[in-house]
Amino acid sequence: MNSKAAVLRDFSKPIDVEEVELLEPDPEEVIVKIAASGVCRTDLSIASGHFGNVPLPLVLGHEAAGTVYEVGSRVSNLRKGDHVLAVWIYSCNNCDYCLSGRPNLCKNGNTSLLNATMPSGKIKIRDKAGRPVHHGSGTALHADYAILDQRNLVKIPDTVPLDVASVVGCAVMTGVGAAVNTAQVKPGSTVAVVGVGGVGVNVVQGARIAGAEKIIVLDRYDNKLESAFKFGATHSIKTDGDPKAKLRSIVLDGVDYSFEATGNHLNMELAYSLIKPGGTTVIVGAESPTATISIPALDFVGSQKTIKGSWYGSTNPRYDAGRYINLYASGKLLLDELISAKYEPSQINEVFSDMESGKIIRGILVH
Numbered sequence: 001m002n003s004k005a006a007v008l009r010d011f012s013k014p015i016d017v018e019e020v021e022l023l024e025p026d027p028e029e030v031i032v033k034i035a036a037s038g039v040c041r042t043d044l045s046i047a048s049g050h051f052g053n054v055p056l057p058l059v060l061g062h063e064a065a066g067t068v069y070e071v072g073s074r075v076s077n078l079r080k081g082d083h084v085l086a087v088w089i090y091s092c093n094n095c096d097y098c099l100s101g102r103p104n105l106c107k108n109g110n111t112s113l114l115n116a117t118m119p120s121g122k123i124k125i126r127d128k129a130g131r132p133v134h135h136g137s138g139t140a141l142h143a144d145y146a147i148l149d150q151r152n153l154v155k156i157p158d159t160v161p162l163d164v165a166s167v168v169g170c171a172v173m174t175g176v177g178a179a180v181n182t183a184q185v186k187p188g189s190t191v192a193v194v195g196v197g198g199v200g201v202n203v204v205q206g207a208r209i210a211g212a213e214k215i216i217v218l219d220r221y222d223n224k225l226e227s228a229f230k231f232g233a234t235h236s237i238k239t240d241g242d243p244k245a246k247l248r249s250i251v252l253d254g255v256d257y258s259f260e261a262t263g264n265h266l267n268m269e270l271a272y273s274l275i276k277p278g279g280t281t282v283i284v285g286a287e288s289p290t291a292t293i294s295i296p297a298l299d300f301v302g303s304q305k306t307i308k309g310s311w312y313g314s315t316n317p318r319y320d321a322g323r324y325i326n327l328y329a330s331g332k333l334l335l336d337e338l339i340s341a342k343y344e345p346s347q348i349n350e351v352f353s354d355m356e357s358g359k360i361i362r363g364i365l366v367h
């Protein structure tokens with residue numbers, strides 16, 4: 001079938017919406033009519049070449065919700081018309097990582113993600129000339145229709161608006177998951193979040209749900225700091241000047257947990273500098289593959305600190321997506337407030353520039 005999709009052909013060049021063809025779904029695959037897709041900083045990093053060798057051309061997009069349009073012959077728990085949201089890690093339930101309870105590290109899911117293919121390894125998108133177009137992030141969701149393995153989809157109640165559900169698949173999973181799964185923030189603890197964009201504000205609300213006493217947000221943009229209070233921030237610090245000293249005027253020894261949610265190595269080092277002895281820093285943002293961070297070696301040992309990476313919020317993707325939708329339905333997780341602006345699919349380049357200038361938290365494309 002034919003679809004329109006945001007295709008990346010060259011790094012650092014504007015993205016065009018092109019007519020593409022989706023091949024017939026295999027037995028475990030599903031075609032979804034996308035209602036809305038969230039634009040993530042990672043889309044921008046892929047498009048700018050920040051992550052290096054991503055196979056091109058590809059359809060961008062790894063966060064969306066929509067309606068099931070067609071199902072393969074072995075899809076048992078989804079039918080046409082069901083409301084679904086997409087998760088960008090496929091979990092095979094067969095590899096060592098899945099079997100040991102770390103489905104976010106699924107070897108097969110992460111391989112298709114990096115190779116920008118379906119989990120089967122196939123490429124099922126063609127351009128007008130009949131040439132293959134890769135599945136960006138293994139999902140290719142900035143499109144009117146997307147083809148996905150059934151294990152990349154989560155059925156959601158019809159009562160949850162699809163545009164709202166579209167931001168769960170990356171921003172919420174990554175941010176809330178980092179606080180509740182990776183760090184396991186304890187009630188009464190203190191938290192600092194460096195960078196309060198789409199992922200950072202979700203770290204904030206994850207920490208709030210987990211019962212943190214103080215949630216200190218750090219960012220270079222005033223509007224982002226201000227909006228973080230809606231999600232549960234208790235204090236804010238602008239990162240110009242000496243953010244470390246400003247933080248220590250709020251919490252003398254530093255915080256129990258700090259999070260980096262910008263994908264910048266200097267901010268990762270800043271996050272580490274904010275924790276107290278025994279504290280934990282969680283790195284959430286995705287940096288370029290060649291970037292490194294350095295920390296004071298003796299302090300790391302002598303203050304018994306911990307640094308953890310958080311990949312997809314250490315989630316069990318399909319189970320946690322359902323949990324987060326339930327938290328939204330009960331009023332504990334804010335999703336409507338996450339969406340700063342809605343755009344036409346052809347405006348994706350404008351979303352990127354609004355994101356870079358700090359104008360928006362999360363922009364979504366309405367298909």
Ligand SMILES: [Zn+2]
Nearest residue numbers: 040042170171
């Ligand atoms: Zn993302």
Ligand SMILES: [Zn+2]
Nearest residue numbers: 092095098106
């Ligand atoms: Zn697996």
